[in-house]
Amino acid sequence: MEMKSLTAETRKRISLRGTGMYAAIAEQLREMILEGELPPGAHIDEKALCEQFDISRTPLREALKTLVTEGHVTHRQHMGFQVAPISKDEIGAIFEVLHGLEETAGRLAAQRIDDKQMRVLLERHRTMEAYHREGKRTAYYRANQKVHQQIVDVAGNAVLSDLYASLMSKIHRARGAANADVLRWSESLGEHGAILDALSRRDGACLARLLREHSEHTAAEVMKVLQATSGN
Structure with missing residues (x-):
């Protein structure tokens, strides 16, 4: 090895x-x-x-x-x-839970985020854009995860934040194993832009919908790659 x-x-x-x-x-x-x-x-x-x-x-x-x-x-x-091996069934089940957590976090974050937190998120999004232009996929993904976790964190619910972080650690491993360079990227960046726009407008209903859809799109791609790499 x-x-x-x-x-x-x-x-x-x-x-x-x-x-x-x-x-x-x-x-x-x-x-x-x-x-x-x-x-x-x-x-x-x-x-x-x-x-x-x-x-x-x-x-x-x-x-x-x-x-x-x-x-x-x-x-x-x-x-x-x-x-530890990755179970496609477990990852699929985790994503189903994450969809709901993202949606809930969106509704709460729109109500509770303050201007300083919004500025930090926008700066991180600009960093993601720079990584995308430079082709730095690993750095982009790490910045991506920080943005998602911060959106959940500003929702102001410690139980939600801890559960989300725990589940995402397992998804992170699945995405690394699935080889990030075959995952959608430009589409995901565009979705992030729409998510932050909804958050800046404090539009909780729109934000919740966009976060859930973004999570569902990511899940579909990860599961497709895991299926292909497993050979089953």
């Missing part, structure tokens, strides 16, 4: 001693899984990772145990650690 070389900043974090060491390793592995660098179902080569990170097996094991509790990694005796 070929892995990307670590940046100097990452090496510095991973070289930390004490309790921070395994957390830094877990953070790097989590990112590799979420971005699809470690694909679903892949066996985790502990020896290769120890060499890559220049660490012993003990902190690596602690990091992997953390990822097991998060559901990103599985462990079976005599078989070692494995990247």
Whole structure:
């Protein structure tokens, strides 16, 4: 399994001693899984990772145990650690819930967002546009997720925010595995523009509808790609 070389900043974090060491390793592995660098179902080569990170097996094991509790990694005796597989049925079910959460967040956000929060969202949208022009898909997707989470957060409901973030972490992994360069992009950016326009007008009904439709379009594309890559 070929892995990307670590940046100097990452090496510095991973070289930390004490309790921070395994957390830094877990953070790097989590990112590799979420971005699809470690694909679903892949066996985790502990020896290769120890060499890559220049660490012993003990902190690596602690990091992997953390990822097991998060559901990103599985462990079976005599078989070692494995990247958790993605269930198309589970992802489909999660999207069904997310559609409703997006719609609810839209109605509440239109009522509760303030001018400062709106300015931050508009600035992030401009950043997304720049990433789109420059062809930076990974950076674009991360900015995209920040915009969606902020819209949910300004709805002012902590339960809604926590549930949305938890479910989106699973969708993030599915999208990384599905290979973001085949997902719709320009269409999605246009939808984001319409969403922010509705939010700036504080039009809750329109915003709720647009967010739900945007979520449904994204779900259809992700499920199509997962179906194609699974071969089923």
